[in-house]
Amino acid sequence: MVAVPDVAALRAMDPRALNRLEKTVADQFMGGLPWGSIAWGLGNLAVWLSLWPLTLSGLLPLWIAFPVAILNVMLSYLPSHEAQHRIIAREGEPLFWLNELVGYLSTIPLVLPYQVARLTHYEHHTHCNDPVLDPDIGTKAAGPWQSIANSIARRQPGSTAQSAYGDCLARLGTPEAQTAGLQALAAQLGYLGVLFAMAWTGHALEAALLWWLPRHIGVTYIEFFLSWAPHHPGTGRGRYRDTRAFRSAVGNIGSMGMQFHIVHHLYPRIPLMRTPAAYRALRPILEARGCDLEKL
Amino acid sequence: MRRILGGLFRIMPLLFGLGFLGPLVAQLLTLAGWAPPWGLAPLAVGMVIGGAWGGVAVLTGRWL
Known part of the structure; x- marks a missing residue:
């Protein structure tokens, strides 16, 4: 491990030397295959898919399957997020197919196509907290309860937030973005098609408790912990100001590692499961730079 | 096509009300053992509730 001087010494350091040190420390946490995230993404989807035959055949009661499905949706985003940043493998590498497999499959319960997530997420990184260009700026809210209320309001049919990702893709205007838009349309129609078909074959309750309600609850959770909390108050701009570290009441696992989201924005290719260790190693540097680290 | x-998406709440909420309400009524008045089928009641809710959501832009 690279030795990091104390905060006072770091503050006195030449800016270029500090940059080099920061990068050297961060580099220690990159690389390798994040098997945990791969197993998480594919395993989570397998569990969620298995709930359908298990409940429809009567082997598993719906009251057990419902909370499992909620958990599945909550867990479905982050493995895809690793793939979005090419953490599993980069284009041209032998395991790039696995990166894309995890990316495409893991967000199926969330009805968020991989390419839509990837392109809009890159825009979020590039324009974090920009009131116009950050596609996730709509999750900004004054406090935790307002964040939950805002998340529900954003899903109302008349909400302008409904078009935030579509507007972002239109702004990008590339063939890739157009394809992603078509994938979003297909995913939405497919999702509704499944719900309608299940409902009209006498399985509306199963569809409601395995997908419709879990998705609403899961989206609320994801918007709260993955978008609102790490960027709150959503006003800071720039590399060391647009995200923060925070101590979550539900801990690191309950907040899915988002306490250390500042590390992700600084070094997006550090795997999620290594961000706590990377944060601890980088903390004096971040403190010296005046980052918002709360009491973590 | 566009x-x-x-x-289609403008009236999607109405379609969702009829296509999903209606049968869902009907299934819930049946599970609860509640018999609708005037000999109405649970699905008919579900379609009225789902359709009305979806229609209001189209007009107001809000489900809740």
Whole structure:
């Protein structure tokens, strides 16, 4: 491990030397295959898919399957997020197919196509907290309860937030973005098609408790912990100001590692499961730079 | 195509009310053992509730 001087010494350091040190420390946490995230993404989807035959055949009661499905949706985003940043493998590498497999499959319960997530997420990184260009700026809210209320309001049919990702893709205007838009349309129609078909074959309750309600609850959770909390108050701009570290009441696992989201924005290719260790190693540097680290 | 899809998504809450909420309400009524008045089928009640809710959501832009 690279030795990091104390905060006072770091503050006195030449800016270029500090940059080099920061990068050297961060580099220690990159690389390798994040098997945990791969197993998480594919395993989570397998569990969620298995709930359908298990409940429809009567082997598993719906009251057990419902909370499992909620958990599945909550867990479905982050493995895809690793793939979005090419953490599993980069284009041209032998395991790039696995990166894309995890990316495409893991967000199926969330009805968020991989390419839509990837392109809009890159825009979020590039324009974090920009009131116009950050596609996730709509999750900004004054406090935790307002964040939950805002998340529900954003899903109302008349909400302008409904078009935030579509507007972002239109702004990008590339063939890739157009394809992603078509994938979003297909995913939405497919999702509704499944719900309608299940409902009209006498399985509306199963569809409601395995997908419709879990998705609403899961989206609320994801918007709260993955978008609102790490960027709150959503006003800071720039590399060391647009995200923060925070101590979550539900801990690191309950907040899915988002306490250390500042590390992700600084070094997006550090795997999620290594961000706590990377944060601890980088903390004096971040403190010296005046980052918002709360009491973590 | 764009116009068709635009129109479809504009009235999607109504379609969702009829296509999903209606049968869902009917299934819940049946599970609860509640017999609708005037000999109405649970699905008919579900379609009225789902359709009305979806229609209001189209007009107001809000489910809740």
